[in-house]
Amino acid sequence: MSLRAASTFFYRRPYWYLALLLVPPLLWFGTVYLGSLFALLAQSFYRIDDFTAQVVREPTLATYKLLVTQPANIDIVVRTLIMAIAVTVACAIIALPIATYMARYASGRMKALFYVGVMLPMWTSYLVKVYAWRLLLAKEGIIAWLTAKLGLTSVLEAALAAPGIGGPSLSSSYIGMFIVFVYMWLPFMILPMAAALERVPGSLLQASADLGARPSQTFRNVVLPLAVPGIAAGSVFTFSLTLGDYIIPSVVGAPGYFIGMMVYVQQGTAGNIPLAAAFSVVPIVLIFVYLSIAKRFGAFDAL
């Protein structure tokens, strides 16, 4: 069949054309992408035999029971969840003014500069940035040095003395870990937020002012609700990235385990694949819960 005949064939049969386009990527997506995920999830319904350390391939909820009944495991989930929420909230607060400026006020070169500035850190290796932050946050690091120069050492010490989140230095405290998480995921919040704000027509803001709303009211009643889909999208990134990360908690911060580290340890040294799989189900469930709450609050109404 000549190329021309083939072209005619597909032109006259749009469904065949669509199938030709979609089948290869769908096969990849379905088998490699989702298939491996479901294979992993299926593992969580197996259990490990305590004596032989072999995986028992029979459906059981024993591993989940272990996950939700052992206080140490619950601690890990709660610790990770709190960190993910804190990081998401901080990212949203920092990103909103920046995204607002990028979308509503900056133009031309300034806008390009901001977009490059936001994305530039993402072009370097993730590991390099984490280790760089460990140095920055170290007891003899530049941040400690700068606070000393500014005469703020007492403030830093007070923060590090805070129960639960403090530690001997920034690099070995939850505060330090929080800073690194926020730094890492901030672009993932700014970009969707700016995209959402770009879509808000300027006339809506003028209409709000015209009807008597002060700038703070316009922000609360018009800008914020219309930015919510962007905030929701960005928070899914920051939330899920924090829930699943295992490198930052193992390089920076206090010794307590996080979900990602637990998955890493359980499937590696401990060889407990079912428990690792069960732990990796936790972020999926948490994000599902988070999205349901966001939907109930109307986060996606303006989409």
Added chain:
Amino acid sequence: MFGDVRAVDDVSFAIEPGEFFAMLGPSGSGKTTCLRLVAGFDLPDSGQVMLDGQDVSSVPPYERNVNTVFQDYALFPHMTVLENVAYGPRVRGVDAATRKQRAREMLELVQLGMQGERRPTQLSGGQRQRVALARALINQPKVLLLDEPLGALDLKLREEMQIELKGLQRRLGITFVFVTHDQGEALSMADRVAVFNKGKIEQLAAPRDLYTRPATAFVARFVGSANIADGELARSFGESVKSFAIRAENIDVLSETAATPASGMSASGVVVAVQYHGAASRWQVKLDAGEIWSALVTEEDSRALNGLAVGKRVKLSWPREAAVQLQS
């Protein structure tokens, strides 16, 4: 109410209370800038905007007793129609029950009483236009500004809305300031029209005066596309003849050999097109001096023009008093 705007290029005018005032001009002529200065979205570099005797030049929009109907309506997509209309009272601290009641009344006024719970995206263009109107009127502004409010509507709907807007303005007695590039709209609705060109007002007059006595060639062309004789062409009618405008409906088409009426003026040329419009036909004639003029010929008269057609030479003739002198 008394408004005085002085914008970009030494523009100055006063709008009377309860007036339906139109700002007419091509895009980029400064009419929308004037509207934005009155609304407060733009601030004047120099000069003043006076509202009811008070200088509001540096007063932000949210403290001016002026409301706007936007060209794209600017309805809040995340609110229902009722919430949109109730927005003004809401941000001014009116309690929920009262503002809902007032919003319902406003929706009744624009005949959308049953649509309150819908979203703006579920409405037609004409309905959105009415919601924008209700939302702007709920604050009982001294002046209602309308920025090309009918531009997005189709012809039939636009004509209906013109009548409705005019009726609404009469009933409420609010001053309407209306920006448009459509001369028909300005002429049919406004009490007075300011014609803008290149940041200046060319002429400010009542619609009938604007049409029958255009002050400049720009106004004569823009309002009702009159034929203009200036420079060489004007002199060809006599040494002392200055620039003048002549309406197409005042021109008669005659055969070239016909005599010019005693009190009339005439020019010869070649017919380049004849457009049939039903009640009348528009004859486009290229004058020997080079300009293309148009003459409006009624159905009755065109029967007498048998044999004259595209490519034939004709004589255009008009009474001397129909020619309107223009400022140079």
